[in-house]
Amino acid sequence: MPASISLSGLSWSTPDGTPLFTDLNLTFGPERTGIVGRNGTGKSTLLRLIAGDLRPVSGQVQIAGTIAMMRQDAMEHPNDTIADLFGKRPALDLLDRAEAGLAEADDLAEADWTLPARIEAALLRCGLSAGPQTPLATLSGGQRGRAALAVLILAEPDFLLLDEPTNNLDRDGRRAVIDLIRGWKGGAIIVSHDRELLEEVDAIVELTSIGATLYGGNYSAFRRRKDTELDAAARDLAHAEKTRSDAARRAQQATERKARKDSAGHCARSKGDQPKILMDAAKGRAEASGGAGARLRDARREAADEALSAAREKIEILQPLRMDIPPTGLAPGRTVLRLDGVTGGYDPDHPVIRDLSLTITGPERIVISGPNGSGKTTLLKIITGQIVPQRGRVDLTVPFALLDQHVRLLDPAGTLRDNFLCLNPSADGHTAHAALARFGFRAADALRHAGELSGGERLRAGLACALGGKPSPMLLILDEPTNHLDLDGIAALEAALAAYDGAMLAISHDEAFVRSLAPDRTIHLGI
The missing domain is CATH 1.10.287 (Helix Hairpins)
Known part of the structure; x- marks a missing residue:
């Protein structure tokens, strides 16, 4: 019997009783299917229902074959190692006892002597040279993502379940995911907003507030439809x-x-x-x-x-979302930022940024690129004063706004209106509501608490609060802004940034997003 996953009359509600989807009927065969939809429509929840992590309110999930799920957060406990992530610590411990002459005869019969080599091969295929005993806590987010990908390669299931698999990955890590999907012969269900990855799928299911719609073909075909x-x-x-x-x-x-x-x-x-x-x-x-x-x-x-x-x-x-950024009036010849021989980082003995000089003049658009761990985010923190450089000078001469993928400038306990007024003390309530409305938060939405928003909604709210006041920031600093945006949110952000007349400094591994920015220069770190 060929591998398949069938959802029959599937319904699920949030803990407060709000229906997320009702009477959902879908069948997945041995093809690669992308799951898309606006933030909050239940994409990750659907994967968790298929994986058995959640029980549906009604309906059933029928699975013929084996499944393996790659989750957004690969780290379960602080003391876990890569061996724990693979679920192979007992098997590896058995091999250690056998090599030390401490294993019983019955244990030796169960020993898998090929396991270490297969784990190492899976890790290397994903560009990770760490060993099974490496603590997960020592890995960056991108490295943990690669390790989670290696777990799937070792398992060789009939179905892959992938939840935003390219988030936090550098270019090489994203390429490893794309290569895996491109060559995968079994079934795969992939929740993603990564347009490059979605070009590799055979079909796309869009989740909306009124149900699920299946579209044949990859992302380009879906977009045309x-x-x-x-x-x-x-x-x-x-x-x-x-x-x-x-x-x-x-x-x-x-x-x-x-x-x-x-x-x-x-x-x-x-x-x-x-x-x-x-x-x-x-x-x-x-x-x-x-x-x-x-x-x-x-x-x-x-x-x-x-x-x-x-x-x-x-x-x-x-109708796509809209984000309207007000003009800044930045003059073409004005110096926005100057770095002169800057060296710094978290470790004084091993600074990740060394002797870097950079000048941004007028509405220039600059992208900072480099692999995970090359110091991209550290550089932004030095520029914005969160880290004091060991040597060199930083002159940031214009109002700026920094938006990271977690939008930490927002107070989760405050309403969007309160957050706007806190960040823009000279503004009044009318200005706050008008600015939030330009980014899709109309009427009562302005009274929602920031902590209740999805990742994409937080970014929109952060943009509204950072850019909606007066004077408008003349430098916009973005750190992986598309990581938690849905496809409509990314399209809206790209359209808004295309019309932005200020300077921009951005970090992103999303090549399609970088192309949309049309950067004047790219600064490569870690080379």
């Missing part, structure tokens, strides 16, 4: 609006005609030219006809209203 749907929805909305307008106009015309006829009938009755019985009969016929006409007009209006409401709901689902 979505653009076509958006165009069709826009046409349907325009038609519905015209139909509603026409119905209202015809109703008004009918009301005016009836008023004229009623007025003429009243005049005729007052003259007494016809017998009263005939006048009363004519009045009854007119009232009956008018009532029937009014009911028909009401029915047409209701139908037009329902069609318009349905068209608006559809366009709301399909």
Whole structure:
């Protein structure tokens, strides 16, 4: 029987009872399927239901074959090693006892002498030279991601379950994931917003608030289909609006005609030219006809209203997000940032940044690149004053905003409105609501607490709070901004940054995002 995963009538709700999806029916065969959707639609939850980490409210998950899941956070306990991540510590301990002559005969019968070599090969395939006894705590986020990928390679399951597998990975790590998926012969279900990775899939399932839709083909095919749907929805909305307008106009015309006829009938009755019985009969016929006409007009209006409401709901689902960044007025010749012979880092004996000089003038766009551990984020902290350089000088001469992937500038306990006013003390409530609305947080959304937001929503809120005040920051510093954004959020961010007239300093391993920035220069670290 070929490997497959079937979801039948699957429903799940959040702890507060809010339905996340209802009566979901999907079947996955031995192909590579991407799962996409806006933040909060339940993509990771769906993987956890398939993996058995969660139990559905109703429905069932049927699995034919074996599965292995790569999670966003590969580190389970502070004292865990790579061997624990593989789930092979007891087997490796047995080999150690056998080599020391301490194993029993029964134990030796169970020993897998090929295991260390296979673990090492899986790690090397993912570009990781660490051994099984290496503590996970000593690995960077990107290295832990590579180790988690190696676990899947060793397991060789019928189905891979991958949850944002390229997050926190450098270019080489992302390439390892893409190569794995490109050559994978079994089934794979991949939650991701990485457009390069999604180009390797055979189908895409989009989760929305109204269910799941399957699209054949890779990301490019999905995007073309979505653009076509958006165009069709826009046409349907325009038609519905015209139909509603026409119905209202015809109703008004009918009301005016009836008023004229009623007025003429009243005049005729007052003259007494016809017998009263005939006048009363004519009045009854007119009232009956008018009532029937009014009911028909009401029915047409209701139908037009329902069609318009349905068209608006559809366009709301399909319409991309918008982020509007106000202008900064940065002059082309103004010096924004100057680094002169900067050396620094967390370890004074081994500074990761050495003798770096850099000048940004006017609205330049600069990308900082390099492998994990090359000091990219450390450099941003030196520039923004969070780390004092050991040597050299940093001159940051304009207002700036720093947005990291976790958006630490927001207080999780505060509302978005409160966060905005805290970061922009001279602003008032109206300014706060207007700025948040430009980034998609309208009306009551401004009173949501930052800690309740998804990763993508936090980034949008951070941009609104950092860029919505006055004066607008003339330098925008971004540290892996797309890591927790969904596809619509990435598209909205790219569009907003394309219109931004200030200077920009960005770290990103997302090549598609970097291309959209159209950087003037790239600074390579760790080379």
